[in-house]
Amino acid sequence: MKDFITEPARNIPVIAETDICIAGGSCTGVFAAIRAARLGAKVLLIERQNCLGGVAVSGLVNIWHTLMDISNKRQIISGLTEEVIDRLYARGALTKQNARSSSYNFNPCELTVLLDRMTAENKVKVMLHTSYSAVVREGDKVKAVIIENKDGRQAIRAKFFIDATGDGDIARDLGISRFVHEYIQPPTAVFHLQGNMDGVSLRELIEAHGKEFGLDDDWGWNTHVAGVQDITMRADNHVFGVRCDRADDLTAAEIEGRRRAMAFVDMVKAYGRSGEHYAMTNLCSYIGIRETVHYDTVFRAIGRDLLLGREYEAPILHGTYPVDIHHQADNGITFRYLDGFEQTIYGKGTRTVNGNWREREGLTGEPAQFYSVPFDILVCRDYRNFTAAGRMINADADAFGALRVMVNLNQLGEAAGTAAALCLDSGCDQRKLNGRLVTAALNRGGSAL
Ligand SMILES: Cc1cc2nc3c(=O)[nH]c(=O)nc-3n(C[C@H](O)[C@H](O)[C@H](O)COP(=O)(O)OP(=O)(O)OC[C@H]3O[C@@H](n4cnc5c(N)ncnc54)[C@H](O)[C@@H]3O)c2cc1C
Incomplete structure (x- = not known):
């Protein structure tokens, strides 16, 4: 039986009245904020960490994927992603890699400071160390959010709310219907490693010594950090079987993730290059x-x-990043590309199986050069002035495997901020907003749609 205490009723000070309030300050939330501000909205952005950037900064995940279609002829992504790329590049804080899925590699410390600068330039009010904690609604309208920070519990009133918390904390409290995929892609504790790994086979090390260090038959990836010598970003391990939207699992994942990261370092100290x-x-x-x-x-x-590159009337994002599923069951990863190429790499990278999903399905003709997602993916059925943008996206497991990368979620954020600003202008319910107006406004604001 559950035990409860009743929290005494209390008055909560309203510390701000704003046009748009955004919870969560990864690039999804920041880009939503900047787009809305550039359309004239007064925007307040709350972030529970000490900095903006989300997983790209605090999680050290420093890769953005290509802005081009698969033939590398047409640019399909621009907007704020490209602005950030240009600004980081100008500082020597970003490099371009040319691989099958070409990508931009940046220095996360530089991105942190750049996001501070860009929010200030666009007059977005930022509150760091500030957590969303509850929502106040009336009918189909969200009236306020309750936040907590060093000043205590306070309220923010706004005309429109955007949930960019990743997990959809506001959406959860609003009771919006939710679903979980059968296999949830596992989390990873990323770290930076100093020391030359040339000639060191991680697969062989784990095979020979992994057990000694409590490391699974698992593999991940690594990359350099732009502008930094002798350091690699390592995402070599996963923590399996956890639900990171549950407090106990999240705590366990944090502790196990960093144990694995340190075990990896101990293993290379003992058995890496002499x-x-x-x-x-x-x-x-x-x-x-x-x-x-x-x-x-x-x-x-x-x-x-x-x-298949299905087209929509009101696209809000374009992408090419393949379906990329990190398996829960056998520690492998499957990639499925627009051109038909399919690759599954099993535990430790020991076995790779290549195929072609288009040939398997008997598809002929030219493959799609990129995919799109329509505005309706942002439209919340139940509330007039609320939307959520980020990895809580409404997608089946395969679509999520492709859409979850930052160049895609960045665009989703830009679309959410643009839609919110358009709703303010027209005084309309987001459910009645014409998606084509959002596409047009995104284009005017620099998107390549
Ligand atoms: C290990 C790993 C490797 C990856 N590799 C790549 C890659 O190479 N390239 C790529 O593009 N993508 C990659 N991804 C995917 C990508 O990083 C994520 O899908 C993306 O960052 C999710 O963005 P988001 O805005 O939804 O969430 P997040 O980046 O998680 O941002 C959510 C933000 O909301 C804040 N927040 C949460 N709750 C609250 C609250 N209650 N109040 C206030 N603030 C709150 C958080 O602090 C955070 O800043 C990787 C992900 C992981 C984990």
Whole structure:
């Protein structure tokens, strides 16, 4: 039987009245804020960490994928993603990698400071160390959110609210219907490693010594950190079987994730290149969460439609990042690309199986050059002045595997901020907003849609 205490009623001071209040300050939330501010809205952004950037900064995940279609001829993503890329590049804080899924590699410390600068330039009011904690609604209208920070519990009134908390904390409290995929993509504690790993086979090390250090038959990936010498970003391990939207699981994932990160360092210290000095120089300030729950909206993205490049009247994002599923069951990863190529890599990278999903399905003709997602994916059925943007996106498991990357969620954030500002202008309910107006406003604001 559950035990309860009744919290005494109390008056909560309203510390701000604003046009748009955004909870969660990853690039999804920041880009929503900047887009709305550029359309003339007064915007307040709350973030529970000490900095903006979300997983890209606090989780040390420093790769954004290509802005081009698969033929590399047409630019399909621009907007604030490109602005940030240009500004980081100008500072030597970003490099371009050319691989099958070409990407931009940045320095997360530089991104932190740039996001501070960009929010200030666009007159977005930012509150750090401030957590969303409850919502106040009246009928189908969200009236206020309750926040907590060093000043205590306070309220913010706004005309429109955007939930960019990743897990959809406001959506949860609003009782919006939610769903969980059968296999949730596992989290990873990323760290920075000093020391040369050239010639060191991680697969062989784990095979020979993994058990000694409590490391699973698992594999991940690593990359350099732009502008930094002798340091690699390591995302080598996963924590399996946890639901990071549950407090106990999240605590367990944090502790196990960093144990694994340090075990990896201990293993390379013991068995890496002889004479090489290895050290962990930075550990994510929280575990990188790939997935928790998803919330229903008017439109659900389906993996097959993405891979076939289905077109929509009112697109709000374009992408090419493949379906990328980190398996829960056998520690493998499957990639499925628009051009048909499919690759599954099993535990430790020991076995790779290549195939072609288009040939398997007997598809002929030209593959799609990119995929799109329509405005309706942001439209919340139940509330007139609320939307959620981020990894809580309404997508089936395959579509989520593709959409979850930051170049896609950045665009989703831009669309959410744009839609919110348009609703303010027209005084309309987001459910009645014409998606084509959002696409047009995104284009005018620099998106390549
Ligand atoms: C290990 C790992 C590797 C990945 N690799 C890549 C990659 O190479 N490239 C790529 O593009 N993507 C990658 N991804 C995916 C991508 O990073 C995430 O899908 C994306 O960052 C999710 O963005 P988001 O805005 O939804 O959430 P988040 O980045 O998690 O941001 C949510 C923000 O909301 C804040 N917040 C949460 N709750 C509250 C609250 N109650 N009050 C106030 N603030 C709150 C958080 O502090 C955070 O700043 C990876 C993810 C992981 C974990």
